[in-house]
Amino acid sequence: MRGQPNxxxxxxxxxxxxxxxxxxxLKTKSIANTVMWAAIAITVVGPGLRIYMTFRxxxxxxxxxPAMIAHGISRGLLIGVVMIPVMIVAFFVRSWATxxxxxxxxxx
Numbered sequence: 001m002r003g004q005p006n007x008x009x010x011x012x013x014x015x016x017x018x019x020x021x022x023x024x025x026l027k028t029k030s031i032a033n034t035v036m037w038a039a040i041a042i043t044v045v046g047p048g049l050r051i052y053m054t055f056r057x058x059x060x061x062x063x064x065x066p067a068m069i070a071h072g073i074s075r076g077l078l079i080g081v082v083m084i085p086v087m088i089v090a091f092f093v094r095s096w097a098t099x100x101x102x103x104x105x106x107x108x
Contacts, residue, residue, distance in 0.1 A: 046083065
């Protein structure tokens with residue numbers, strides 16, 4: 001039986017090799033996607049959590065100063081102001097990597 005082909009095995013010698021997508025673009029897209037979603041989560045949750053903490057501190061005190069509440073709210077909104085540009089840049093980097101991969105013929 002040696003030397004005879006096995007009728008139950010399929011040979012795929014004529015099949016062209018499918019090229020791998022560039023790892024650097026895949027990694028860039030993955031990191032940008034993670035940063036974008038983390039920035040979205042922080043932008044949504046951060047200000048609300050900070051404002052909640054400010055009002056909780058205000059409820060524990062006998063007299064409430066409006067300046068203290070305003071300071072807490074402004075710090076909460078500052079989180080959103082900082083994270084929105086990070087989110088936008090990460091979105092554009094992810095989009096750029098996706099477009100480059102599609103131009104090179106990879107459907108990702």
